[in-house]
Amino acid sequence: MSVELEQVAREMFALPHVEAATHTYSHPFFWHDAQQMPGALYGPEGQLRLPIPDYRMDPVREVVGSAEYINENLLGNGKRTQMVLWSGDTIPTPEALAAARQGNLLNMNGSDTIITHSAPTWTLIKGIGLPKGDEYQVYAPNQNENIYTNEWSGPFYGFERVIETFELTESPHRFKPVNIYYHTYIASKTAALESLLRVYRWAQSQPLHPVFASDYARKVLDFNTMVIARENDGWRVKGSGELRTLRLPEALSVPALTHSHGVAGYREDGPGRYLHLSGAAAQWQPGSDSLPYLQQANARLTTFARNDRDMQFSLAGHTNLEFAIGNAGGCSLSHNGKPLKPERREGTLYHYRSAKHGLEELQLHCSH
Numbered sequence: 001m002s003v004e005l006e007q008v009a010r011e012m013f014a015l016p017h018v019e020a021a022t023h024t025y026s027h028p029f030f031w032h033d034a035q036q037m038p039g040a041l042y043g044p045e046g047q048l049r050l051p052i053p054d055y056r057m058d059p060v061r062e063v064v065g066s067a068e069y070i071n072e073n074l075l076g077n078g079k080r081t082q083m084v085l086w087s088g089d090t091i092p093t094p095e096a097l098a099a100a101r102q103g104n105l106l107n108m109n110g111s112d113t114i115i116t117h118s119a120p121t122w123t124l125i126k127g128i129g130l131p132k133g134d135e136y137q138v139y140a141p142n143q144n145e146n147i148y149t150n151e152w153s154g155p156f157y158g159f160e161r162v163i164e165t166f167e168l169t170e171s172p173h174r175f176k177p178v179n180i181y182y183h184t185y186i187a188s189k190t191a192a193l194e195s196l197l198r199v200y201r202w203a204q205s206q207p208l209h210p211v212f213a214s215d216y217a218r219k220v221l222d223f224n225t226m227v228i229a230r231e232n233d234g235w236r237v238k239g240s241g242e243l244r245t246l247r248l249p250e251a252l253s254v255p256a257l258t259h260s261h262g263v264a265g266y267r268e269d270g271p272g273r274y275l276h277l278s279g280a281a282a283q284w285q286p287g288s289d290s291l292p293y294l295q296q297a298n299a300r301l302t303t304f305a306r307n308d309r310d311m312q313f314s315l316a317g318h319t320n321l322e323f324a325i326g327n328a329g330g331c332s333l334s335h336n337g338k339p340l341k342p343e344r345r346e347g348t349l350y351h352y353r354s355a356k357h358g359l360e361e362l363q364l365h366c367s368h
Contacts, residue, residue, distance in 0.1 A: 022083070028303075145182045218242040332364070
């Protein structure tokens with residue numbers, strides 16, 4: 001059976017939209033107790049981990065060892081394990097977190113964001129992570145079907161209520177991204193499987209920007225170390241370049257692009273107003289002007305340059321491209337010398353679509 005299941009894993013990992021992560025070696029259910037009693041199988045709260053003959057719980061073996069096994073036996077085409085997704089109570093010890101960082105693995109899981117229409121309180125929206133000594137645990141943005149089915153006791157259609165969580169953490173304020181988190185056994189019951197399909201159909205109908213889980217974790221870590229400073233009437237920001245979108249306070253106007261550097265554009269149509277950075281550092285002054293700007297995109301901005309009203313930029317994503325340019329009247333957009341016509345226009349916004357997942361060196365030329 002293990003030979004057959006490993007082949008299934010290889011085929012899954014070979015898919016371009018799948019990245020590899022480890023869920024540990026012995027699946028610790030209670031991390032702190034399991035580490036304190038490495039040779040024990042049971043502790044004060046119950047079973048500590050899966051039974052493995054002659055094994056003593058070791059945080060390095062759990063995290064780095066399991067990732068190395070995946071790398072050596074299940075991956076090909078240059079893929080490597082990117083993350084550890086914490087198991088059990090999802091409360092890893094600082095030593096386990098350190099093992100992940102030292103093994104060049106990102107980490108994620110834990111917390112409980114369970115706001116719904118029957119419990120519509122922001123106190124049920126948890127943070128993005130938790131510092132533990134010199135380490136940092138990145139929380140899963142939203143929770144899996146166990147939470148919505150009362151620990152898999154029913155109702156088994158309960159996971160569809162994660163849609164309520166998605167909606168309430170998007171408006172009136174965006175607190176969380178959308179992530180669909182579930183165990184494969186959700187397909188073992190018809191009601192549960194239908195709830196999952198309903199969640200996927202909802203997600204496919206939304207204007208989302210797909211990213212890998214590792215991309216999200218990097219953005220969380222960048223957020224924690226990003227520096228924002230006031231400079232006279234303007235602002236400066238510096239990060240690692242992973243987090244490229246900042247929410248502007250209501251009292252702060254959008255940037256005057258003529259006097260800005262490292263700013264590709266902004267978005268004002270809610271929820272909130274967002275500033276789009278073109279790299280790791282930016283500076284801007286509040287104001288307004290008529291320069292063209294990138295208003296939105298469902299892909300990552302990989303290059304950006306501005307020359308007066310003209311722009312050159314590249315986008316790389318994971319689905320058919322959709323993006324919009326503001327103040328593009330009197331401008332023409334081209335790719336590899338071929339014109340790209342907007343799909344539609346809404347006031348000063350010009351919306352574009354492409355069947356490609358990425359376009360390099362898009363050229364916007366404007367009359368001066």
